[in-house]
Amino acid sequence: MTDGRRVGIDAGSTTWKAVVIEGDGRVVASRVEAAEPRVEAQTRRVLDELLGPAAGPRPPLGATGYGRRRVPDATTRITEIAAHAGGAARVVPDARFVLDVGGQDAKAIRLGPGGRAVEFAMNDRCAAGTGRFLENALARLHLDWADLERTVGAAARPARISSTCAVFAETEIVGLLADGVPVSEVVRGLVEALAERLAALLAQVRPDGPITATGGVARNRALLEAIAARVGWPVRAAPEPQLVGALGAAWAAGR
Amino acid sequence: MTVWRRARHLLEARLAGPAVLAVQSRRRLAKLARKPAAPPFGPPLRASVALRGLMERYYLEGRTADGARPVAWITSGAPVEVLRPLGYYVVYPENHAAICGARHAAQAACEAAERAGYSRSLCSYARTDLGTLFSRTTPVGRVPKPDLLVCCTNICQTVAGWYRALAHELRVPLVVVDTPFLQGGERPHDRTYVRRQIEGLAEAAERAARRPLRLAALEETLGRSQETAALWGECLEQGRRRPAPWFGLESFLYMGPMVILRGTPEAIRFYRALLAELRERAERGVAGVEGERVRLLWDNLPIWSELRRLSDLLGRFGANLVAATYTHAWSDCADLMQPGDPFDALARTYLSVLLNRDLATRARDLAAMARRFRADGVLFHADRSCKPYSLGQHGLREKLAREHGVPGVVIEADHSDPRDVAWEATANRLEAFLEGFAPGSGR
Ligand code: SF4
Numbered sequence: 001m002t003d004g005r006r007v008g009i010d011a012g013s014t015t016w017k018a019v020v021i022e023g024d025g026r027v028v029a030s031r032v033e034a035a036e037p038r039v040e041a042q043t044r045r046v047l048d049e050l051l052g053p054a055a056g057p058r059p060p061l062g063a064t065g066y067g068r069r070r071v072p073d074a075t076t077r078i079t080e081i082a083a084h085a086g087g088a089a090r091v092v093p094d095a096r097f098v099l100d101v102g103g104q105d106a107k108a109i110r111l112g113p114g115g116r117a118v119e120f121a122m123n124d125r126c127a128a129g130t131g132r133f134l135e136n137a138l139a140r141l142h143l144d145w146a147d148l149e150r151t152v153g154a155a156a157r158p159a160r161i162s163s164t165c166a167v168f169a170e171t172e173i174v175g176l177l178a179d180g181v182p183v184s185e186v187v188r189g190l191v192e193a194l195a196e197r198l199a200a201l202l203a204q205v206r207p208d209g210p211i212t213a214t215g216g217v218a219r220n221r222a223l224l225e226a227i228a229a230r231v232g233w234p235v236r237a238a239p240e241p242q243l244v245g246a247l248g249a250a251w252a253a254g255r
Numbered sequence: 256m257t258v259w260r261r262a263r264h265l266l267e268a269r270l271a272g273p274a275v276l277a278v279q280s281r282r283r284l285a286k287l288a289r290k291p292a293a294p295p296f297g298p299p300l301r302a303s304v305a306l307r308g309l310m311e312r313y314y315l316e317g318r319t320a321d322g323a324r325p326v327a328w329i330t331s332g333a334p335v336e337v338l339r340p341l342g343y344y345v346v347y348p349e350n351h352a353a354i355c356g357a358r359h360a361a362q363a364a365c366e367a368a369e370r371a372g373y374s375r376s377l378c379s380y381a382r383t384d385l386g387t388l389f390s391r392t393t394p395v396g397r398v399p400k401p402d403l404l405v406c407c408t409n410i411c412q413t414v415a416g417w418y419r420a421l422a423h424e425l426r427v428p429l430v431v432v433d434t435p436f437l438q439g440g441e442r443p444h445d446r447t448y449v450r451r452q453i454e455g456l457a458e459a460a461e462r463a464a465r466r467p468l469r470l471a472a473l474e475e476t477l478g479r480s481q482e483t484a485a486l487w488g489e490c491l492e493q494g495r496r497r498p499a500p501w502f503g504l505e506s507f508l509y510m511g512p513m514v515i516l517r518g519t520p521e522a523i524r525f526y527r528a529l530l531a532e533l534r535e536r537a538e539r540g541v542a543g544v545e546g547e548r549v550r551l552l553w554d555n556l557p558i559w560s561e562l563r564r565l566s567d568l569l570g571r572f573g574a575n576l577v578a579a580t581y582t583h584a585w586s587d588c589a590d591l592m593q594p595g596d597p598f599d600a601l602a603r604t605y606l607s608v609l610l611n612r613d614l615a616t617r618a619r620d621l622a623a624m625a626r627r628f629r630a631d632g633v634l635f636h637a638d639r640s641c642k643p644y645s646l647g648q649h650g651l652r653e654k655l656a657r658e659h660g661v662p663g664v665v666i667e668a669d670h671s672d673p674r675d676v677a678w679e680a681t682a683n684r685l686e687a688f689l690e691g692f693a694p695g696s697g698r
Binding site: 082116 | 656662679680683684686687690691
């Protein structure tokens, strides 16, 4: 075992992520999987695969995400707010604002010195304005994430979708399609509606500089551009945006 | 009122009941002395036994009260002082609903009210109260039927509709004391207007009790209310100590007698003992939360169904609630209950309760409270049920953070309907906020 090695796990609601880092912060192994219902079993299995079967002491383990309390043998547990703040500050050293769009919630964070979250806003009461909203809507259209970029690019204009409620938007989509609105315009409308919601979330932490996007949804350029157009600051995806939370947890474990 | 009912009430509520409760209290005190503290919380307060006894006795008395003495149902912020000298047993539906909430009986009650057609958007206290009425199930055994309903709109307009519904269901007279909302300060006609209504209430109460109200007795009761409020205020002041000698979430429970027994000698005795105990703890340096690291304020009603999990969470971060706008609202009135002209004092007191005041006043009070109690942050409970209390909290949070450097977090929940509490999401948000003060404590 290398000195200073540590592990970070982000047990989210839809995906389960892990990173192993060395003392200097280099990522030596990582894993992204669909979240299994049993966090304990998933953690044990993947750690055995990444670190070799458990024998002797394991490196410090930081856990975050909704399932953090069920991650066995964690030496540190932190919320996703602290994890995404800390992780983003590591991969984008001058980051001051973070937008994390997760499966079931979205968070806007203002960073202070040392990657500490000094202010945050989150929607945590329903899945409106989260990854789940787009996922549901795409499923309705028989599309998947990979098609998103291309489909949005093909749209002449966005269809008007007023609801970001994951349930009501579906009804709207059905109506739009029935009226003969092209699929690409509906998808672009969805992206715009989500961007609207996320921009409002960001406004709560009053961004006055570029924004770093984390979480799986950050890989979607069209969405980031739509948000940037609304907040007036560039929104850039962090490198490996899905792993940022796990990375923050790993760093916290080494503190 | 039959002789038989009076005799039974006397026997159960005044003789046998209290005797049994006294024995129970002695046993509980002995048990408490043996009970080890549950870190990080300080040792349990001896006054907790007295509190339990007092509340049990109050509800026991209620079981046989109707038919034996006049009974009134009343809102928490109504001038109860005019009823006590007339011998009323006073039911506080809000307190009853809070007990249902804490004992996890609120959901079933709310559902019973919803089945009867009441909207889910209605305050969960109202739904709980109406629901227990329809289903005839309550964790307190039995609530006596009223001869009079008294509703004061100084806390919200919900109570006006709620009590009207009660009047309809129970077919008893209702007296509404309407209090104009105070924008800035009180205007001269506000007090006259409220005073006349309280005088009207006194007449209605006399009629229902078939007895005249003696002014001297009213003054005496008012004096007792004033003393109770002052003592309660002193208890809350102890939270200014560092560390605070008691755990703030408990103060929500200790507030009970201030609400339902103000104006009675029992309440005064209780708060004297509580104050003495708190002072003694403070002298000895006993902490409500050992190793107190974070001092917080609480705004709005508590989340009755989640007191346990909320305590655990705060404890993990070494965080104590050192003051709350909700509990302090009940001590503020001490200065207003001045002797001399009781009806005038009552009008002043009940006009200027917290929820009848504008946001600017609330912001000023909150900032002053943060300073006095040296608070590190504020927890704002956006209570789905209580619209008047929750309105403007985001603005209050902003103002406090920007102008006074005291950060805050808004958590969304409900004071008693568990269906409107998403605990995991609430806890997550709270933890994220607390991590800012005590990094790495989230375990
Ligand atoms: S709405 Fe608020 S003030 Fe009115 S009864 Fe409900 S909790 Fe009390």
